[in-house]
Amino acid sequence: MTSRKIKKIILVLFLLVLSSCIDQPSKTPATIPQKTQYKMNQYQGEYGSAGFIKDHTLIVSIYANDKNTQWNFDDPAHQQIKKQTLSYLSLATKWIKKQVKPYHISPEFIYDWQKYNDLSLTTTFNEDMVVDNISMYSLQKQCIKQLVDSHTLQKKYQAENIIYMFFFNTDKTNPINPWSLSHSNGTDFNTEIINIFVCFDDILTPPASYAHEILHCFGAPDLYYENAYIMQAYVDHCQEICSNDIMYGVSFGEEMIDELSELDAYYLGLKDHCHEVEQWHLHPSDYQKEDK
Numbered sequence: 381m382t383s384r385k386i387k388k389i390i391l392v393l394f395l396l397v398l399s400s401c402i403d404q405p406s407k408t409p410a411t412i413p414q415k416t417q418y419k420m421n422q423y424q425g426e427y428g429s430a431g432f433i434k435d436h437t438l439i440v441s442i443y444a445n446d447k448n449t450q451w452n453f454d455d456p457a458h459q460q461i462k463k464q465t466l467s468y469l470s471l472a473t474k475w476i477k478k479q480v481k482p483y484h485i486s487p488e489f490i491y492d493w494q495k496y497n498d499l500s501l502t503t504t505f506n507e508d509m510v511v512d513n514i515s516m517y518s519l520q521k522q523c524i525k526q527l528v529d530s531h532t533l534q535k536k537y538q539a540e541n542i543i544y545m546f547f548f549n550t551d552k553t554n555p556i557n558p559w560s561l562s563h564s565n566g567t568d569f570n571t572e573i574i575n576i577f578v579c580f581d582d583i584l585t586p587p588a589s590y591a592h593e594i595l596h597c598f599g600a601p602d603l604y605y606e607n608a609y610i611m612q613a614y615v616d617h618c619q620e621i622c623s624n625d626i627m628y629g630v631s632f633g634e635e636m637i638d639e640l641s642e643l644d645a646y647y648l649g650l651k652d653h654c655h656e657v658e659q660w661h662l663h664p665s666d667y668q669k670e671d672k
């Protein structure tokens with residue numbers, strides 16, 4: 381652990397009731413990024429909810445009220461927090477784009493709801509949604525189904541991939557870390573979700589957390605605990621070398637000093653081989669099965 385970097389292990393946890401899903405009114409038309417070749421994927425979540433990181437990815441931001449946390453956008457302070465989440469999303473996606481450049485791809489993330497007003501939605505749940513388990517998954521999935529016309533949005537923005545990011549306006553007393561429902565948690569979860577709790581453990585959720593969760597949607601597994609892809613010995617190894625890998629831990633603050641490792645790239649389908657997979661007996665990348 382370097383002096384500039386505080387490593388935080390993000391706990392994965394998981395799992396309610398939907399009240400209403402209200403679309404925000406449209407404001408201004410915006411120019412939509414065009415692709416020369418675009419076709420809708422018949423993608424079913426084999427690698428992570430999003431699919432191939434090289435493609436165009438739509439990120440739908442859903443600002444959600446729940447039993448204990450609220451957004452009030454008449455309040456300038458809440459507006460400011462919302463704007464900050466957009467700014468962090470920008471930092472996170474720029475970082476990802478930069479990190480994957482050596483693999484000769486140029487992903488596009490379309491998320492800017494200031495420019496494209498239909499990418500920001502609001503909803504209200506009656507339940508306590510800030511939980512560390514997947515008990516609320518079916519509610520959130522139901523919400524997405526009712527609130528987001530994914531197919532139309534993807535067509536409109538010519539995006540092969542779509543990510544649903546929920547934002548809950550927690551304060552710093554919230555002990556629950558942000559998390560996403562990882563593909564490795566089960567094949568039933570075709571609609572992964574990201575839950576960003578604006579604050580946790582006395583800090584503002586940093587942009588590195590946003591990037592970490594987004595990478596899950598493309599298949600990158602966590603490296604900080606043993607799971608279907610990662611053996612405990614490798615987790616121990618990461619700890620021993622104070623790994624700076626973004627899937628092992630995230631840097632706090634706005635400056636992202638994290639690394640996207642070759643192992644992450646392998647699990648994202650950007651590399652066919654990674655020596656660490658053999659060396660540490662890790663599970664092969666799901667992308668190995670398909671043409672990229």
Ligand SMILES: [Zn+2]
Pocket residue numbers: 390392560592593596601602
């Ligand atoms: Zn994670």
